[in-house]
Amino acid sequence: MMPMSVPEVAQAVAGQLVWPSDGHEETDKAVALHVVSDSRQVQDGTVFVAIDGEHVDGHDYVPGLAAKGAVAAIVEHEVPGADVAQIIVRNSVEALGSLAKHNLERRRALDAPFSIVGITGSVGKTTTKDLLHTLLETMGPTVAPVGSFNNEIGLPLTALHVGEDTRFLVAEMGANHVGEIARLTKIAPPDVAVVLKVGNAHLGEFGSVERIAEAKSEIVRGEMPQGVTVLNADDPHIAAMDAIAPSFVKWFGMERAEEHEDWMSADDVTLDGLGRASFILRTSEGTENHVTLGIPGRHNVMNALAAASVANYFGMPLRAIAHELDAVRRISPHRMAVSEVTRDGATFTLIDDSFNANPDSMRAGIDGLRAWHAGDEHEPFRVAVLGAMLELGGDEEKLHETIGEYAVNADLDAVISVGSAQDSHLDMLASKLAHGAMEAVNASNRPDVPVHWAHSADEADELIHQLATQHNRMVVLLKGSHASGLSALAQRWESEQRDA
Incomplete structure (x- = not known):
């Protein structure tokens, strides 16, 4: 963050400053260099934000912070026994946002280029953020969130990493309401606002796709006056x-981008045996370049187009964009991450897309x-391990049945619903997914496709192990809501591989 005195921090958050009973003179001269909401991350020069959360009250960790360097x-509220200056506010989460806003305003006031890129959409935000971070980092110091820090706590904490030398801030913006x-x-x-997709994530919270679109459009309405909109x-x-775009609009897409004035598109998309997409990246200026994404998933073509559109706007040549997209191998955890898992003598390939x-x-x-090794002489045995999806509203049961049906009709070899x-409620949704898969099996000419309804991630683990012992070349997809426990299962397997 931009270095600040403690009184400046208090003024930025409109808080009442209470000095500790001793050490006032020393604390008055202290400089704030970091902001955290997790007491385990406190270091020299830290401002600790005490948040009263669902499971932990940060105020319990205020005493003793000085010894850690805060x-x-x-x-x-004032905490008895505190040995650091306390800045008392009405709402600490709102104060965190105010401090982040002040930090960004101070960075904008410097005589050096600085741009904020905001990204939103029902799917793809974090992957697009990761790809864009990779691209922009080649042009200047770039701050981007770890994982999907995209809410009223995560975004300010990320923005408070912006310092005097930061050229770009990539801000992921999510919403449930x-x-x-x-x-x-x-x-x-944002100086640049990117809108990826309006889908039915959080449909239960919003009530309709139109309301989701309304929520996503807020990033466009919130742009800087001469902001660029990437749609x-x-x-x-x-x-x-x-x-509603305030100024210039750039377009990306695979079907209709060329209907507009300034666009970037992907043509001739193909997938290799590892599911990685190759395509021709083309622009309205008549330039083109071949790209092979380093991460798997045809859907990531659209995420790459969005990231490339922003980087190209800031002056990155198409050839350099293609080179960096080719080189990307790792993005945030649990997003189409590929690894090998060995358990009790059985080995399989894992595609971990279990974040949500x-x-x-x-x-x-x-x-x-x-797409994984599709077309090989001996194709792998493909297993989809699918957890329940949440916040889908009144159509949630039908949507789960549809996904089960989709998995079987994609010619997968086994489906495990978790x-x-x-x-x-989670178990009922999983049963609907399994039911949809069974209905598809019964309607197909592949009656031998196994469909399992597991009542826990541990039960799914056992089923996966049984299948792995029966099939030498097996690939497993983990995909489900966080509550399904599949990301924890992936972490357990990763830990086992490290300890082996």
Whole structure:
């Protein structure tokens, strides 16, 4: 962050500054260099933000912070025994946002280029963020969130990593309700706003796809006055946001981008045996370059187009963009990450896409699994391990059945639907997914496709091991909501491989 005195921090968050009973003079001279909300991350020059969360109250960790190097704590009430300056505010999360906003305003005030890129969409935000981070880093110091830090806590914490030398901030902006992205843009108003896709993630929270589109459009309304808007031309809900763009619009897509004035598209998309897409990257200026993505998944072509559009706007040549996209091998965890797993003598390939799930990303993951070594003389045995999806509203049962059907019709060799013995709702949704898969099996000419309904990730683990002992070349896709426990299963397997 930009170095600040403790009184400046207090002023930025409109807080009441209370000095510790001793050491006032020393604390008054302290300089804040970092901001965290996890006391385990406190180091010299840290401002600790005490957040009263669902499971942990940060105020419990305020005493003793000085010994770790903290210079102040932002709190909602004075904490007895605190040995650092306390900045008392009405709401510590809102104060965190105010401090992040102040930090960005100070960076903008410097006589050096600085740009904020905001990214939103129902799917693809984190992967696009990772790809864009890779591209922009070649042009200047770039700050981007770890994983999917995209809410009212994660975004400000990321923005507070911006310092005097930062050239770009990539801000991922997510929402469960209308108005949330608008609040994030007040903290970090984008110079460039990217809208990826309007899908049915969080449909249960929003109520309709139209309301989801309304929420995503808030990033466009929140742009800087001369902001650039980067829109998915293939999504009509997003294309309609052209009408509210404050200034220049750039388009990307695979079908309709060329209908517009300034565009980037992907032609001749093919997949190799590892599911990695190759395509011709073309622009409205008549330039083109061949790209082979270093990460698997046909759906990542659109994410790459979005990232490339932004990098190209900032002056990165197409050839350099193609080179960097070719070289990307790792993105945030649990997003189409490929590894080998060996358990009790059985080995299989894992495609870990277990970070979260909605119908769009489920289909994309299944497509990626289907493309894995497709066309080989001896194709692998493909197993989809699919957890329940949440926040889908009144159509959730039908949507789960549809995904089960989609998995079988994609010619996969086995489907394992994962619910929860402790959560009857999760288990019911998993049963619907399994039911849809069984219906598809019964309607197909492949009656031998096994479909299992597991009531825990551990039960799914056993089923996977049994199948792996029966098939020498097996590839497993893990895909489901966080509550399904599949990401924890992937982490367990990763830990086992490290310890082996």
